[in-house]
Amino acid sequence: MIDNSDAVKLLDSKRDNAVFVATMNANNVHFGLPTVTSNEKLDFPISGAMSKASDVALGLALAQPDRKILCLDGDGSLLMNLGAMVTISNKAPKNLVHVLFNNKVYAVTGGQPIPGGEQVDWEDMAKSAGYARVFSFDNLEDMTNGIDEALAAEGPVFIHLLITPQIENTPVQFRTPAKRTVHTAIADLPETLGVKR
Amino acid sequence: MATQEVILHPASVVAELKKNNISHVVWLPDSETNFLFQLLNNEPTLDLVPVCREGETMAIAAGLWVGGKRPVVLIQNTGIFEAGDSIRGLGLDINQPLVMLVGYRGWSRHGLTRDSAARFIEHILHAWGINYYLIETDDDADRISLAIEEAERTSKPVAVLVGTEFGS
Numbered sequence: 001m002i003d004n005s006d007a008v009k010l011l012d013s014k015r016d017n018a019v020f021v022a023t024m025n026a027n028n029v030h031f032g033l034p035t036v037t038s039n040e041k042l043d044f045p046i047s048g049a050m051s052k053a054s055d056v057a058l059g060l061a062l063a064q065p066d067r068k069i070l071c072l073d074g075d076g077s078l079l080m081n082l083g084a085m086v087t088i089s090n091k092a093p094k095n096l097v098h099v100l101f102n103n104k105v106y107a108v109t110g111g112q113p114i115p116g117g118e119q120v121d122w123e124d125m126a127k128s129a130g131y132a133r134v135f136s137f138d139n140l141e142d143m144t145n146g147i148d149e150a151l152a153a154e155g156p157v158f159i160h161l162l163i164t165p166q167i168e169n170t171p172v173q174f175r176t177p178a179k180r181t182v183h184t185a186i187a188d189l190p191e192t193l194g195v196k197r
Numbered sequence: 198m199a200t201q202e203v204i205l206h207p208a209s210v211v212a213e214l215k216k217n218n219i220s221h222v223v224w225l226p227d228s229e230t231n232f233l234f235q236l237l238n239n240e241p242t243l244d245l246v247p248v249c250r251e252g253e254t255m256a257i258a259a260g261l262w263v264g265g266k267r268p269v270v271l272i273q274n275t276g277i278f279e280a281g282d283s284i285r286g287l288g289l290d291i292n293q294p295l296v297m298l299v300g301y302r303g304w305s306r307h308g309l310t311r312d313s314a315a316r317f318i319e320h321i322l323h324a325w326g327i328n329y330y331l332i333e334t335d336d337d338a339d340r341i342s343l344a345i346e347e348a349e350r351t352s353k354p355v356a357v358l359v360g361t362e363f364g365s
Contacts, residue, residue, distance in 0.1 A: 021260075044263070049286030052256035055248075056287070059260020059268070062221070062246065083249025087257075091246060186263060186291050195265035 001164040002140050004028070004101065009036040010143060011070065011099065014151055018097075019044055019060060019067060019189070023053035024074030024108060026101045029178050031166055033072065041192045044185045045178060051080035054088060054098055061093035061155075064193060068095050068151075075102040075122070076114045082125075088156050089130030097150070097157045098131070103165040111167035126158035138162040204334045205361045207233035210298070211240055213341035220266040221246055223254040227273035227300045230359075251276030255283040255354075258295050269345075273300040274318040274358070281321075284354065289325060294348040296341070301331070301358040322356055329356035 004025050011020075012033065022033045023046045029035070037043050044060070046053040057071035078084070078100060088098065104117035126134045133153040137143035143161065150159050168175070190197070210233060214222070223246040226234055237245055246261075246268075248254055254270040261268040272280070277299055288295055303312025310316055322329050328347065330340040341357055348355040 047286075048290055049252075049256060049283050052252065052283055052287060055253045055256035056260040056263075059223075059246075059257040059262075059266075060264045061260070062244070062257075063261045063264025063266045081250070081253065084253055087246075087248050087253055182291060189263055190265060193264060195263075197265070 001138065001162050002143060004103075004163050004166055005031045005035065006140050007101065007143065007161050007163060008033045008072070010140070010147060011072070012036050012038050014147060015039065015042070015070070017042065017067065019064070019069050019193075020072055021046060021053050021057040021060065021069065022072040023047065023050075024077050024101070025103065025163070025166065026072035026074065026099070027178075028166070028168075029176050034178060034180065040180055041188060043180055044189055045180060045182055047182055051077045051084075054078065054081065054084045057096060057098070058084070058088050058091065058093065061096040062091060065093065065095055067193070068097065069093075070097045070099060072099050072101065074107075075100060075104065075117070076106045079114060079116075085126065085129035085131070092132065092156055094155045096155045097159060099159045099161065101161055101163045103163040105165045105167070107165050108168045110169050111165060122160040126160070131156050131158040134158045134160070136160040205332060205338070205359070206335055207236045209335040209338035210341065211236050211243070213338050214269065215240075215242060217342060217345045218267055219269050220244060221258075221261050221268040222271050223248060223257045223261070223268050224271035225249075225251050225254070225273070225276060227276075227302065230271060230300055233271075250279060252280040252283040255280060255287045255293070255295065259287045259291065259293055262293055262295070269296045269298055271298040274302050274314045277318060277321065277356075278314075284325065284327075288354040289327075292352040293354060294352050295354040296344045296348050297354060297356045298341070299356050299358050301360045304358070304360045318358070327354050327356055329358055331358045331360050333360040
């Protein structure tokens, strides 16, 4: 298994000028993207509509075809919106990388097991959905060795990561608030991307 | 077999979208919009983004909007019910100026409205504070422009309820 912080740190180190659309544990304020990001202005945290980060990333990828867009998704989140995998592969944006942080639990609600956590084969699922390339890593060494090829591949790319669960039990309203939120990103990301309205 | 008189042509809708430089139509087909689909498919200035479930549409539109495009959503009223959390979290909460064209399944000016999809939809939009316009004829189609202007001026989602079936 791969430590959540190690995974986001490695992805961030390879980001260049990519936008990261991050949700759930991948965006955790204690051990997710906010703790390692090297380009916060290009981070697009998605909260408030669980499961929809991949769709936001698809829209952004279609709007900005010359820029790499990485969606850092959660397994419980993606299970809520499995159709998005087909929606993405149908439009087939070459610049979209969908990274699944699979820890097999609902980590932000106390660690309850997700349905089918021990039987769902995400690699097969992504291949069947029609992603152009599919990669899977279950340890940091393999991820370190293989990530460059995965990120260089023509998309849509799906990267499955087997992640060590890190559980939160604190109710949402009592958690440490994130410095960068979806509202921050909505306010400044268009300008960072050079969007003129 | 009784047929409904066709009084709103899809060309009128497409003309409104083009007039407002809409770039993408994020949609899930419904019985009200098949002729519109055929027209949109042949319209090079509009990119169709089909989805598997309606709640995806607001999220995809949010990404397109942040990335500098001008999307609209096209779904049925039943899809509005399914998409509630997306409308809340990625429409209202982020002040997305999103126009949602909504097929008004069950709508009639005559007799009882038996379809709960029609009975509930306006109440739901009121509850969310989402303004809406009803279009039934080609003469109403310019209300799409009004909705787009209002969405941009207020930075809020606005709905356009399509009350009659499109014709060819």
